[in-house]
Amino acid sequence: MIPLFDSNAHPALAPGKKAESFSVLKQALGDAGFTGGCAVALPGDEDLDHRAFWDAARAHGFYSVAGWQNVPAGEIEARMVALFTLGYRAIKIHPRRSGLSVRDPRFAEVLRAAASAGMTVFHCTYQFGSSNGLHPIDPLPMLMEAVAASPGVRMVLLHGGTVEVLRYAECIRSNDNLLLDLSFTLNRYLGSSLDLDLAYLFRTFDRRICVGTDYPDYQPADVRARFEALSAGLSNVKRENIAWRNIVEFLGLGQESG
Secondary structure (H helix, E strand, O other): OOEEEEEEOEEEEOOOOOOOOOHHHHHHHHHHHHHEEEEEEEOOOOOHHHHHHHHHHHHOOOOOEEOOOOHHHHHHHHHHHHHHOOOEEEEOHHHHHOOOOOOOOOHHHHHHHHHHHHEEEEEEEOOOOOOOOOOOOOOOOHHHHHHOOOOOOOOEEHHHOOOOOOOHHHHOOOOOOOOOOOHHHHHOOOOHHHHHHHHHHHHHHOOEOOOOOEEOOOOOOHHHHHHHHOOOOHHHHHHHHHHHHHHHHHHOOOOOOO
């Protein structure tokens, strides 16, 4: 069985909240044949204590991603450096939880600060939710403008643009600094026309995509089943690219670095 590496999971410091604990996630991943994964903090949860989240992730063998809290423009660089000093090498921007929309001028400033500090940006591409005017229904043009204005920034685009996964794939095709994560989308739209789009990407875009659970919304065993179904008949090279190689190389890890 080809090992998987979870590109996007949300464990909590203690069970009984939105997510289960690190230890529960680690066990579930191991049972489904994952060798490791990214513990991604969410703004408003335990990531407020960045040190505690980092320590818990490291203790359980996860690659830790800090949840980015929206701060005034003048504090962005200092906040990024502080996270880097704690040991983080990646942040997650969650537009709805943090309030940092792609149309906010601070969004590009965060990307530039991340590039300067050597931090990878995990960015949630789920574009639906409350119509409060903060977040555009089509964030892709503004997202790519911000990327263009932030030379050297490296980004994992979480959920692959959901229902627009092919559009996002084509948009990043010529930008090696962007990787398309398929967490949530893999399982959320099971049985829809997106099955064809995802199978197409598995066949033709295997060096630019990765898979994750979006745990606790989906379980590692469910993602394993989707991976096996969508990769059936592909070469082991393509399967390994999608399963673990793309994300661990993008993050500068070794295969056993989970």
